[in-house]
Amino acid sequence: MRLEAVGKRYGRGGWVLRDVRAEIAPGEVVAFAGGNGSGKSTLLRILAGVTRPSAGAVTGRPAVVGYVPDRFSPVERLSAMAYLTHMGRIRGLTTQTASARASGLLERLALVGGADSPLRTLSKGNGQKVALAQALLVEPELLVLDEPWSGLDASAHGVLAEIMGEVAGRGGAVVFTDHREAVTRARASRTYVVDGGRVVLQGSRTQPPLTGVVLTGPDTGPPPRTLDWQTLQGVRAVHGGETRISLTVERAHADALLQLALRHGWSVVDVTRGVDE
Ligand SMILES: Nc1ncnc2c1ncn2[C@@H]1O[C@H](COP(=O)(O)OP(=O)(O)OP(=O)(O)O)[C@@H](O)[C@H]1O
Numbered sequence: 001m002r003l004e005a006v007g008k009r010y011g012r013g014g015w016v017l018r019d020v021r022a023e024i025a026p027g028e029v030v031a032f033a034g035g036n037g038s039g040k041s042t043l044l045r046i047l048a049g050v051t052r053p054s055a056g057a058v059t060g061r062p063a064v065v066g067y068v069p070d071r072f073s074p075v076e077r078l079s080a081m082a083y084l085t086h087m088g089r090i091r092g093l094t095t096q097t098a099s100a101r102a103s104g105l106l107e108r109l110a111l112v113g114g115a116d117s118p119l120r121t122l123s124k125g126n127g128q129k130v131a132l133a134q135a136l137l138v139e140p141e142l143l144v145l146d147e148p149w150s151g152l153d154a155s156a157h158g159v160l161a162e163i164m165g166e167v168a169g170r171g172g173a174v175v176f177t178d179h180r181e182a183v184t185r186a187r188a189s190r191t192y193v194v195d196g197g198r199v200v201l202q203g204s205r206t207q208p209p210l211t212g213v214v215l216t217g218p219d220t221g222p223p224p225r226t227l228d229w230q231t232l233q234g235v236r237a238v239h240g241g242e243t244r245i246s247l248t249v250e251r252a253h254a255d256a257l258l259q260l261a262l263r264h265g266w267s268v269v270d271v272t273r274g275v276d277e
Pocket residue numbers: 010016034035036037038039040041042043070179
């Protein structure tokens with residue numbers, strides 16, 4: 001997929017985006033970083049096909065696009081399940097497949113006690129989970145996520161990272177925005193910086209060496225303290241729960257992670273150098 005000299009202005013206002021050139025390949029995770037008001041959301045809406053560019057062209061957009069906007073605040077009386085089943089039907093699924101897919105996704109994202117409550121009563125984070133489930137009802141060939149980490153709790157952070165990896169692993173493209181450089185650097189294979197309407201490629205990274213770490217709680221004594229693993233530097237994947245956890249971490253950050261884990265009462269079960277993501 002390619003953006004060719006894309007520009008955007010709203011009505012007669014100034015140009016929000018100018019001469020944007022970018023490329024997104026299948027199986028790639030691409031980040032757009034930038035400050036508030038820099039034009040990231042506008043750009044993602046153009047990528048998703050929700051907004052038309054005022055100049056230039058978008059070519060090669062895949063047919064199945066999943067889009068999670070930066071805000072999802074429906075005033076719906078529908079429950080999360082009813083909404084997702086309805087959206088699944090619009091996307092061509094049978095009622096049965098749509099509701100099975102919706103309940104699997106809500107369970108995986110751990111929507112707490114809300115599957116049957118009206119959407120308008122959901123918290124921001126739970127609303128975000130419904131928005132994400134909606135984008136995944138049909139396996140997307142392009143997944144567009146606007147500030148996807150905001151509002152999600154720590155365990156959902158891990159699930160979201162897994163989902164992004166799965167979509168890319170199947171050959172889909174994933175595009176997301178975040179204003180934190182550490183997040184874009186850790187998660188994306190290519191980062192563009194959006195600034196003053198211009199979009200500049202910051203850099204592609206080749207895959208750094210990775211280490212697998214398995215941790216457990218101690219046999220005796222107090223349980224280990226919970227850490228927000230996903231946000232620690234260099235952490236690529238997190239599996240497991242409160243007493244046993246396995247992590248994939250960039251080798252350069254493995255020692256620091258192990259020291260932190262030990263300080264928080266975790267025991268090291270296994271360290272494997274040279275694992276795949
Ligand atoms: N529908 C609209 N009509 C008019 N102006 C708009 C509209 N949507 C966005 N803008 C303007 O376009 C500019 C870029 O906004 P955008 O939401 O794309 O930025 P952003 O980088 O996503 O910001 P944030 O990080 O705060 O979400 C802003 O000046 C904003 O006011």
